Amino acid sequence: MTTVTEAPPEPPAEAGKPAARRRPRGRFVPYWLLLPGILWLVVFFALPMLYQASTSVQTGSLTEGYEVTWHFATYWDAIGEYWPQFLRSVQYAGTATVLCLLLGYPLAYLIAFKAGRWRSLVLILVIAPFFTSFLIRTLAWKTILADGGPVVGALNTLHVLDVTSWLGMTEGDRVLATPLAVVCGLTYNFLPFMVLPLYTSLERIDPRLHEAAGDLYARPFTTFRKVTFRLSMPGVVSGTLLTFIPASGDYINSQLLGSTNEKMIGNVIQSQFLTVLDYPTAAALSFILMAAILLIVTFYIRRSGTEDLV
Amino acid sequence: MTDQSINDTVPGGAVRLSGISKTYGSYQAVQPLELTVPQGSFFALLGASGCGKTTTLRMIAGLEEPTTGTVHLGDQDVTGLPPYKRPVNTVFQSYALFPHLDIQENVAFGLRRRGIKSVKKQVGEMLELVQLTEHAQKKPHQLSGGQQQRVAVARALINHPKVLLLDEPLGALDLKLRRQMQLELKRIQTEVGITFVHVTHDQEEAMTMADQVAVMNAGAVEQLGAPTELYENPGTTFVANFLGTSNLIEAEITGSSGDDLVLKAGDGKLALPTTRCRAATATGGKLLLGIRPEKITLTHADDAGTVPDGRNRITGRITATSFIGVSTQYVIDSPVADGLEVYAQNIERDTRLAPGAEVVLHWNPAHGFGLDAAQDIDAGLTDGSDGADEGAA
Amino acid sequence: MRWLRRNLVVIAGVLTLAFLILPNIVVLIFSFNRPKGRFNYAWQEFSTDAWKDPCGVADLCGSLSLSLQIAIWSTIGATVLGTMIAFALARYRFRARGAVSSLIFLPMAMPEVVMAASLLTLFLNMGAQLGFWTILIAHIMFCLSFVVTAVKARVLSMDPRLEEAAKDLYASPLQTFLRVTLPIAAPGIAAGALLAFALSFDDFIITNFNAGSTVTFPMYVWGSAQRGTPVQINVIGTAMFAVAVICVLAGMLIGNRRRKQAL
Numbered sequence: 001m002t003t004v005t006e007a008p009p010e011p012p013a014e015a016g017k018p019a020a021r022r023r024p025r026g027r028f029v030p031y032w033l034l035l036p037g038i039l040w041l042v043v044f045f046a047l048p049m050l051y052q053a054s055t056s057v058q059t060g061s062l063t064e065g066y067e068v069t070w071h072f073a074t075y076w077d078a079i080g081e082y083w084p085q086f087l088r089s090v091q092y093a094g095t096a097t098v099l100c101l102l103l104g105y106p107l108a109y110l111i112a113f114k115a116g117r118w119r120s121l122v123l124i125l126v127i128a129p130f131f132t133s134f135l136i137r138t139l140a141w142k143t144i145l146a147d148g149g150p151v152v153g154a155l156n157t158l159h160v161l162d163v164t165s166w167l168g169m170t171e172g173d174r175v176l177a178t179p180l181a182v183v184c185g186l187t188y189n190f191l192p193f194m195v196l197p198l199y200t201s202l203e204r205i206d207p208r209l210h211e212a213a214g215d216l217y218a219r220p221f222t223t224f225r226k227v228t229f230r231l232s233m234p235g236v237v238s239g240t241l242l243t244f245i246p247a248s249g250d251y252i253n254s255q256l257l258g259s260t261n262e263k264m265i266g267n268v269i270q271s272q273f274l275t276v277l278d279y280p281t282a283a284a285l286s287f288i289l290m291a292a293i294l295l296i297v298t299f300y301i302r303r304s305g306t307e308d309l310v
Numbered sequence: 311m312t313d314q315s316i317n318d319t320v321p322g323g324a325v326r327l328s329g330i331s332k333t334y335g336s337y338q339a340v341q342p343l344e345l346t347v348p349q350g351s352f353f354a355l356l357g358a359s360g361c362g363k364t365t366t367l368r369m370i371a372g373l374e375e376p377t378t379g380t381v382h383l384g385d386q387d388v389t390g391l392p393p394y395k396r397p398v399n400t401v402f403q404s405y406a407l408f409p410h411l412d413i414q415e416n417v418a419f420g421l422r423r424r425g426i427k428s429v430k431k432q433v434g435e436m437l438e439l440v441q442l443t444e445h446a447q448k449k450p451h452q453l454s455g456g457q458q459q460r461v462a463v464a465r466a467l468i469n470h471p472k473v474l475l476l477d478e479p480l481g482a483l484d485l486k487l488r489r490q491m492q493l494e495l496k497r498i499q500t501e502v503g504i505t506f507v508h509v510t511h512d513q514e515e516a517m518t519m520a521d522q523v524a525v526m527n528a529g530a531v532e533q534l535g536a537p538t539e540l541y542e543n544p545g546t547t548f549v550a551n552f553l554g555t556s557n558l559i560e561a562e563i564t565g566s567s568g569d570d571l572v573l574k575a576g577d578g579k580l581a582l583p584t585t586r587c588r589a590a591t592a593t594g595g596k597l598l599l600g601i602r603p604e605k606i607t608l609t610h611a612d613d614a615g616t617v618p619d620g621r622n623r624i625t626g627r628i629t630a631t632s633f634i635g636v637s638t639q640y641v642i643d644s645p646v647a648d649g650l651e652v653y654a655q656n657i658e659r660d661t662r663l664a665p666g667a668e669v670v671l672h673w674n675p676a677h678g679f680g681l682d683a684a685q686d687i688d689a690g691l692t693d694g695s696d697g698a699d700e701g702a703a
Numbered sequence: 704m705r706w707l708r709r710n711l712v713v714i715a716g717v718l719t720l721a722f723l724i725l726p727n728i729v730v731l732i733f734s735f736n737r738p739k740g741r742f743n744y745a746w747q748e749f750s751t752d753a754w755k756d757p758c759g760v761a762d763l764c765g766s767l768s769l770s771l772q773i774a775i776w777s778t779i780g781a782t783v784l785g786t787m788i789a790f791a792l793a794r795y796r797f798r799a800r801g802a803v804s805s806l807i808f809l810p811m812a813m814p815e816v817v818m819a820a821s822l823l824t825l826f827l828n829m830g831a832q833l834g835f836w837t838i839l840i841a842h843i844m845f846c847l848s849f850v851v852t853a854v855k856a857r858v859l860s861m862d863p864r865l866e867e868a869a870k871d872l873y874a875s876p877l878q879t880f881l882r883v884t885l886p887i888a889a890p891g892i893a894a895g896a897l898l899a900f901a902l903s904f905d906d907f908i909i910t911n912f913n914a915g916s917t918v919t920f921p922m923y924v925w926g927s928a929q930r931g932t933p934v935q936i937n938v939i940g941t942a943m944f945a946v947a948v949i950c951v952l953a954g955m956l957i958g959n960r961r962r963k964q965a966l
Contacts, residue, residue, distance in 0.1 A: 029791075030791040030796075031791075034787070034791045036784050037785060037788040037851075038806065040784060040843065041807070041810070041844065044841070044844040045806070045810055047825060048822045051824045052821035052824045106712050106719060107715075107716040110715075126720070128727075128947055128951070129724070131901065132940040135921050136730055136924055136936055137727065137940070138726075139744075139932060143729050188726070191719070191722075245814055246815060249817060250815075250908075251908070252925075266814070266908075269817075270816065270912075274911075274912065283824060286816065286820040289814060289817055290813060290814070290817045371871055372870075372871075394871070394873045395873075398871075400868070402864045404864070407868075408868070408869075408883060409887065410887055419874075465872065466872075469872070469873070
């Protein structure tokens with residue numbers, strides 16, 4: 001604990017390096033500030049992860065109790081039995097993320113550059129749904145996508161359902177209780193998490209850059225590709241992560257809008273934990289999900305070269 | 311190194327720094343320096359960014375603890391005191407006005423912290439001094455840059471500090487407002503009689519406002535003195551180049567005649583009064599002969615005969631001219647040195663003085679100054695990042 | 704055609720916005736429905752019955768008040784703890800900085816179901832009684848990181864010279880904090896608190912795992928999706944939406960007027 005010093009407040013131009021001098025008083029201030037919150041996270045976030053890791057290699061039964069036996073076979077069994085749900089989670093979450101990006105980008109662009117004096121109002125409309133319980137809103141999709149309803153009818157007339165059923169997303173004239181309904185629900189639920197980071201990074205772009213690009217003979221679409229989109233990359237990266245991560249672990253949309261054929265890995269973990277009460281399998285599954293997400297996120301962040309998300 | 315000026319002429323002084331230095335890790339921001347700021351003076355610390363001037367100021371304010379040395383305010387040693395116990399106040403770069411308080415409360419902040427209840431009269435008087443009475447209820451962001459600047463001054467001055475510290479206070483203003491605020495600050499200083507220590511990188515600002523200027527470079531004071539003294543008789547190449555423009559000519563001492571040194575530069579013979587030479591004057595030694603551009607007169611080579619005797623003269627050819635209204639600036643290559651600059655008042659313009667013209671440059675030897683030739687001839691050139699690089703080195 | 708091409712972005716954006724708001728409109732319309740049977744998914748006839756008697760279904764308002772209590776307490780807890788961490792991260796250098804930052808980041812980068820399941824494992828191992836307290840603990844845990852992020856951003860954007868100026872003007876460290884730092888950081892802290900409130904109030908997954916037999920409002924809605932959805936759910940959903948929009952609009956109006964008055 002020798003390097004504790006107050007962060008030099010806005011080092012004067014000449015202060016190239018941090019002060020290394022000790023300051024006897026206030027040396028422990030940051031630790032006192034951190035202590036309660038970090039303790040909370042250690043006890044209720046990190047420690048449970050360890051418990052879960054240990055649970056996943058236990059054997060036994062609910063009545064006789066569990067014991068750590070380093071039974072790694074649970075992992076192989078879990079993957080062997082539930083790989084379709086894993087795969088489905090990645091597919092659904094991936095599709096929903098791409099849809100969020102495609103839908104969210106124009107909206108974010110609209111707010112950042114075109115909305116003018118309507119900007120605050122549009123922003124409120126993006127955020128306001130947060131204040132109605134998302135379960136209620138998800139249930140509303142049951143009404144919207146109801147069999148024989150106007151939306152399904154329109155999609156049918158426009159032959160959209162032919163395309164989606166060719167893609168294996170729908171069956172016959174139904175939308176509800178198909179993969180399309182689940183993906184639609186996921187897209188809807190996590191769209192604001194895409195729009196807000198996109199908007200934040202678009203808003204920072206100096207509009208003069210557009211003019212400069214135009215001045216340098218870039219056509220509008222080229223301007224967008226070479227300038228705007230590049231500069232909004234931080235928003236794209238954090239938006240996709242904020243969408244993909246929760247979507248891949250979600251079980252609400254598939255439960256409310258899908259059938260038993262659309263179960264995702266979240267549904268499995270939930271039922272193993274709360275209904276089947278097979279704790280080792282549930283713990284192993286949730287550990288695999290966590291590891292998979294961390295791997296994907298790390299790889300993705302490395303590839304896109306934006307490491308300062310926090 | 312040349313002029314760690316111990317200003318002993320004014321005993322005591324408002325601020326006395328002795329042996330003060332600041333080190334960040336292995337980087338020495340301020341070398342041990344001695345400095346006395348005379349009571350009631352307008353004192354400027356001048357230097358490029360990274361020269362240690364702001365760190366020095368912050369050590370006086372108590373925002374930075376010196377690595378070695380002591381800070382005295384009057385007779386009181388304040389080295390160990392935190393900023394809120396020191397009788398000095400600061401006008402910060404970009405002002406640091408409290409955005410959540412109105413102008414009135416910003417100005418009253420210091421008084422209130424010292425437990426003074428009835429602040430209204432004092433605040434009113436202070437706002438009057440800086441001519442902001444009608445803006446008392448506004449928030450800082452509603453004022454213009456110049457007005458914010460005056461609030462910052464008022465907020466500091468209301469506490470009647472022993473010394474007022476100003477950290478690049480005019481840096482954020484445009485040129486015209488800057489000129490106006492320079493006069494304004496000078497007026498306020500004269501009116502209240504408090505010692506001002508002003509940090510700036512703008513040599514014109516320092517010369518206009520200050521009674522005393524300390525030129526800093528690479529964490530040390532290069533030279534200290536009154537503005538005219540610094541300008542007319544710079545002690546180092548850094549000061550010569552940083553304060554205004556200087557032509558520096560490499561020359562060899564060939565002897566002396568009377569009170570003058572006789573120099574040889576190229577194939578020309580030049581004179582320099584011994585009293586104006588800061589370098590060793592032994593015959594055979596080298597030195598840099600400096601001459602300010604406005605002290606040189608240009609005469610077309612055809613009229614070379616009209617140049618009076620007793621003046622230093624060298625020949626050259628004009629390579630560029632630029633007309634800037636009051637004067638014309640010429641760049642001249644000569645066998646003695648390339649790129650010599652000459653500023654001529656536009657009183658009677660000689661139309662023959664155009665690029666390509668052969669000319670004679672001549673000046674009164676007493677206007678020259680001699681510097682040690684061992685120095686970097688380009689030290690302190692302000693165009694480019696020279697100054698900053700030196701500071702960081 | 705040219706008009707279409709030029710306004711393509713605007714049209715696409717407006718359509719997305721419609722997609723976002725459509726469910727809220729459906730919730731509003733169906734709050735005036737008189738459904739046949741237990742589920743309120745198909746339109747039958749207009750009625751204001753549910754609006755006249757929002758608490759008319761058993762346990763609904765009880766779960767709502769429980770959710771509000773939990774949201775308030777976890778907002779307070781997460782805001783206090785999170786603000787402290789944010790100040791430590793933004794204002795001090797200390798060892799293990801990287802580890803602390805990761806510990807803050809990880810809960811946000813973790814699917815809820817993973818945190819929910821592991822926390823339940825801990826509670827089961829400790830033999831804790833699931834209910835109000837376990838929900839509160841869980842909510843403070845996952846709201847904390849969001850508060851830290853919001854407050855830290857604000858503190859970092861604050862000019863450190865303001866605090867130096869306060870010290871220079873005779874404010875002791877405590878006075879500096881109370882008179883300058885805290886008021887200036889307040890918008891960030893408020894944003895963090897608001898976020899924590901919304902997250903806690905609306906949380907289902909983590910609550911579902913760690914609530915035992917306690918029923919919060921989202922859990923009530925979830926249960927009703929199985930048993931039958933009373934119209935009152937739509938009433939409450941619509942009312943929440945309206946209150947939120949009105950609050951935000953009022954805040955904006957006041958802000959605008961203040962700005963205008965000042966000029």
